[in-house]
Amino acid sequence: MSLPSYRRIAGATLRLSLLASGGVFALAAGAPALAQNARQAARNFDIAVQPLPGAIRQYMQQSGIQVAYPADLAEGVNASAVKGEFGSAEALSRLLGGTGLTFRFTGAGTATLERAPQSASGTIQLGPVQVQGDGGDYGITASLTSDPNATEGTGSYTIRQTKGVTRLDLSPRETPQSMSVVTRQQLDDQQLISVTDALRVVPGIVLSHDDSDRHFLYSRGFSTTIVQVDGLRSYDQDASASFLTQVDTVTLDRVEVVRGASGLLKGVGNPSASINLVLKRPTSELQGHASVSAGSWNRYRGEADISGPVNEEGTLRARAVAAFESRDNFSNYYHKEAQTYYGILEYDLTPDTVVDAGIEYQYSHTDGSTYGAIPLFWSDGTRFIAKRSWSPSSKGAYLESKSRKVFVDVKHDFSPDWQARLRLTDSRLIRDMLVRQIYGAVAPNRQTGLATIYNTTLTPDRKAKGLDAQVTGHVDLGGWDADVVAGYSWTRGVLHRTDTTKDQPTTLLADWDGEIAPLDDWSGASVVQRRTMERESSAYATARLRPLDGLSVILGTNFTTYKLRDVVNGTLSRKLDESGKFVPYAGVVYDFAKNLSVYASYAQIFSPASVYDANDRVLDPVTGDNYEAGIKGEFLDGKLNTSIAGFYLRQNNVAVAVPGETTPSGAQAYEGQDGVTSKGIEFEVSGEILPGWQVQGGYTYLHARTAAGSRVNTGLPQNQGKLATSYRFHTGTLDGAMIGANLTWQDATHYATSYGTAKQGNVGVVGLIGGYEVNDHLSLSIVLNNLFDKTYYDGYGLYTSYTYGAPRNVLFTARYKL
Known part of the structure; x- marks a missing residue:
């Protein structure tokens, strides 16, 4: 593949992701509940009685809420069945019924499990669910992605x-x-x-x-x-x-x-x-940012990142990222220009199968x-x-560097355990x-x-x-x-x-x-x-x-x-x-x-x-x-x-x-x-x-x-x-x-x-x-x-x-x- 085709592929994928991201904006404007009312909106849940880890995985898939908990908290614990239309908070409350556990929302789409407090007699006291605001504990909007270990938005x-x-x-x-x-x-x-x-x-x-x-x-x-x-x-x-x-x-x-x-x-x-x-x-809720930077040695930078669902069902999600930078250095004659593009589409092929595909392209030229x-x-x-x-x-x-990475990732749940x-x-x-x-x-x-x-x-x-x-x-x-x-x-x-x-x-x-005569003859x-x-x-x-x-x-x-x-x-x-x-x-x-x-x-x-x-x-x-x-x-x-x-x-x-x-x-x-x-x-x-x-x-x-x-x-x-x-x-x-x-x-x-x-x-x-x-x-x-x-x-x-x-x-x- 020739070098120009790299740029064409990167540009086409980025344009596709940007178009999808435009759909994200349009959908968010027409259906704000996707981004603002994830916890209150009723969803259809179908989760059978099973060990808690598998039940939580199904809950996250069906609700779009990311749930964190220490591994030892779930050992030997069976979750209750949840079947029907409920808000995400109510569904999680029903899931944890009889487990001795409670939960609190720590962000717009993140929750954590905890042991329910006990009285002096040892009986469990179930107080109200704690919801700490859409901004999370520290005003940081949580990220909802297919990566359960994602750190974005956790603060x-x-x-x-x-x-x-x-x-x-x-x-x-x-x-x-x-x-x-x-x-x-x-x-x-x-x-x-x-x-x-x-x-x-x-x-x-x-x-x-x-x-x-x-x-x-x-x-x-x-x-x-x-x-x-x-x-x-x-x-x-x-x-x-x-x-x-x-x-x-x-x-x-x-x-x-x-x-x-x-x-x-x-x-x-x-x-x-x-x-x-x-x-x-890609995230299951609309999020994005743009930033500009300026610093020492003529350093200038801009970046943009937009992500969210493309269709109303939220089964197709997209993310597009771009960054540009120009800078000198403290050492003489040095100047660098760099560009980064990243686009990814993610699709729920079935309730149990997720496919994502993307491309990353980075270019830099240093004099x-x-x-x-x-x-x-x-x-x-x-x-x-x-x-x-x-x-x-x-x-x-000079040094010129071009890198291109294309990937496809398919994940399928055979059961809660496999x-x-x-x-x-x-x-x-x-x-x-x-x-x-x-x-x-x-x-x-x-x-x-x-x-x-x-x-x-x-x-x-x-x-x-x-x-x-x-x-x-x-x-x-x-x-x-x-x-x-x-x-x-x-x-x-x-x-x-x-x-x-x-x-x-x-x-x-x-x-x-730094001046030296051109070397045109390499014979x-x-x-x-x-x-x-x-x-x-x-x-x-x-x-x-x-x-x-x-x-x-x-x-x-x-x-x-x-x-x-x-x-x-x-x-x-x-x-x-x-x-x-x-x-x-x-x-x-x-x-x-x-x-x-x-x-x-x-x-x-x-x-x-x-x-x-x-x-x-x-x-x-x-x-x-x-x-x-x-x-x-x-x-x-x-x-x-x-x-x-x-x-x-x-x-x-x-x-x-x-x-x-x-x-x-x-x-x-x-x-x-x-x-x-x-x-x-x-x-x-x-x-x-x-x-x-x-x-x-x-x-x-x-x-x-x-x-x-x-x-x-x-x-x-x-x-x-x-x-x-x-x-x-x-x-x-x-x-x-x-x-x-x-x-x-x-x-x-x-x-x-x-x-x-x-x-x-x-x-x-x-x-x-x-x-x-x-x-x-x-x-x-x-x-x-x-x-x-x-x-x-x-x-x-x-x-x-x-x-x-x-x-x-x-x-x-x-x-x-x-």
């Missing part, structure tokens, strides 16, 4: 349930592994516009900003390459986390991060972390881009110190990059003042397809309750990449102003043409058993087949066939107190490499074992989650960068090392600690060593702390105001080369946020980053170069919502 910095670790719907407390979620509310409050911004606040994640448009991700001492969209990997390891982190979050409901091996999510269990980007879904950054050293070993605004790039360098889901995805990522810059890997000569100019073009073109089919359900195994999921996934990716490198002239650094250039094919298929199964009250045992496995073919300049450079690879997982969770659980888990590590040695050969797969144990807490009816974990990894053939060595195409060269270990402690807290006060934060201690006892990566901190928080006022003269802050801190790092050793001491960066709701529709916000204008390195080491962290900067946003 929270935590999540009640996720499939992010085991593929089963579990609360964070029930999940025997470390995980973090950046919710829609946090994305909005902190103005986390790119996935890079979102990951920057996640405890345990280290971002290394190694050139103008790439961030490499690390967790537990190792690089992170698994990035999924809605649970399916859509981009290749070549793009991996580095370019994908530039994705705009306007299309996302949340960002999920699982630390440690992730073999249950993907046949290959990366020992670092896996990232899952969860897309927004003055770099590949690598400022040289770390002069040739005599002294440090090369430049101003923060200094750029090694020429004005003619569901099936089929997901298909097709994606393409194309980049075109011209690199003409001062090259840090060859240190400038201090005596002559001459520096090497790196001339190269890179044109990777990656196509990927994916499929995932699964069934989930509940079974009784001789008196033991068990939740199970089983399925099959398949992904295939093909990368075509051509790197063309011209001879490297020199220039006087003293005269460097005699070194050309590396690569075709890499990856194919992975996995049959997986997971079961959660409850042999005793308060005890859960989770067992799972993946049977994986992985194939790789890497052809360089017509010659097979690398061939890898792994058939029937067994990747097991085991976890246990025990509730030893009302709000506390202890857990332990084991996962095997098998991760094909994505980097090359000095001879341009892909390294062998990483193998090993991942152990983790800890304590998790759930407080305030699930509004606040805490965890403390200890982990230990042992791996073989871990990719370690070789200082000063590159591949034939000029990329960093790596070598595999055996006996590499990583151990440490992670602490995290997320959610509401007091009414209106949201927080996400954590601390990580890391001890990663080679078999010889040296640090695996000295450029990564051993101690790291992060905190993001906001507080909303709901009474008094400050009613409608929001204030908050964010903090990142890490201890000293260093990077050794043949020229010398670069060091950075402890770094702490503080930011502030604020906002004010002018009325029910208009809100204003401000984000101030790097409050104290700290000068620090945001990444260093790659190609013997470094980047500065952004100086103090500000972003203002005005947002209007329906």
Whole structure:
């Protein structure tokens, strides 16, 4: 498919969604009860006597109301039958009759279950249902989507349930592994516009900003390459986390991060972390917003998001999202233009079957881009110190990126206890990059003042397809309750990449102003043409058993087949066939107190490499074992989650960068090392600690060593702390105001080369946020980053170069919502 057809497809889908959204407006105007009176309007209910979880699922489907509750609240509870026409509140009240439970509405279309209060004699006192207003607890309109775990509209910095670790719907407390979620509310409050911004606040994640448009991700001492969209990997390891982190979050409901091996999510269990980007879904009620932003370095942004039902029955729903951004940077010659489009249609094919289909398209063009950054050293070993605004790039360098993702998702309920889901995805990522810059890997000569100019073009073109089919359900195994999921996934990716490198002239650094003569003649250039094919298929199964009250045992496995073919300049450079690879997982969770659980888990590590040695050969797969144990807490009816974990990894053939060595195409060269270990402690807290006060934060201690006892990566901190928080006022003269802050801190790092050793001491960066709701529709916000204008390195080491962290900067946003 040619590039122009991407734009035609994206534009056609967006226009279709916008037309559907126009129908949303018309329908909302003609039938306001759909958006305003969801609880009062009578609906037809047909729910049989059954265990409460299945009954609640049917209630949500038939009412459009999202119901949240702690999992242990529903254990052993049977719901009453509901048949006939009732308002949503009355239907839920009848459903809970005799269960000892009550409920309260927390938003226009959200409710939560609670234990009914009891008198001193132990009898249940059923008071009136609590309805806290259409705006929810804190004036935030709830989102009603087919995603039961959606965070949009919850107003929270935590999540009640996720499939992010085991593929089963579990609360964070029930999940025997470390995980973090950046919710829609946090994305909005902190103005986390790119996935890079979102990951920057996640405890345990280290971002290394190694050139103008790439961030490499690390967790537990190792690089992170698994990035999924809605649970399916859509981009290749070549793009991996580095370019994908530039994705705009306007299309996302949340960002999920699982630390440690992730073999249950993907046949290959990366020992670092896996990232899952969860897309927004259409809502069953009309909602929408538009916003404009302006900030430092000529940054301007606009976005729009409209969603709701298209027909009067509400069986067809649509959502359309668009964003545009233009900005410079604190470094010279840099300018970026970006566009994002997302359209999705969702249809209730039958009362038990939901089909949605959508497309996401993102485009960006950067002038003055770099590949690598400022040289770390002069040739005599002294440090090369430049101003923060200094750029090694020429004005003619550029990076253009186009990505397109098409998906179809079909969900069917066979019964209250059994569901099936089929997901298909097709994606393409194309980049075109011209690199003409001062090259840090060859240190400038201090005596002559001459520096090497790196001339190269890179044109990777990656196509990927994916499929995932699964069934989930509940079974009784001789008196033991068990939740199970089983399925099959398949992904295939093909990368075509051509790197063309011209001879490297020199220039006087003293005269460097980004101007360089055009290079029109590339004859005699070194050309590396690569075709890499990856194919992975996995049959997986997971079961959660409850042999005793308060005890859960989770067992799972993946049977994986992985194939790789890497052809360089017509010659097979690398061939890898792994058939029937067994990747097991085991976890246990025990509730030893009302709000506390202890857990332990084991996962095997098998991760094909994505980097090359000095001879341009892909390294062998990483193998090993991942152990983790800890304590998790759930407080305030699930509004606040805490965890403390200890982990230990042992791996073989871990990719370690070789200082000063590159591949034939000029990329960093790596070598595999055996006996590499990583151990440490992670602490995290997320959610509401007091009414209106949201927080996400954590601390990580890391001890990663080679078999010889040296640090695996000295450029990564051993101690790291992060905190993001906001507080909303709901009474008094400050009613409608929001204030908050964010903090990142890490201890000293260093990077050794043949020229010398670069060091950075402890770094702490503080930011502030604020906002004010002018009325029910208009809100204003401000984000101030790097409050104290700290000068620090945001990444260093790659190609013997470094980047500065952004100086103090500000972003203002005005947002209007329906």
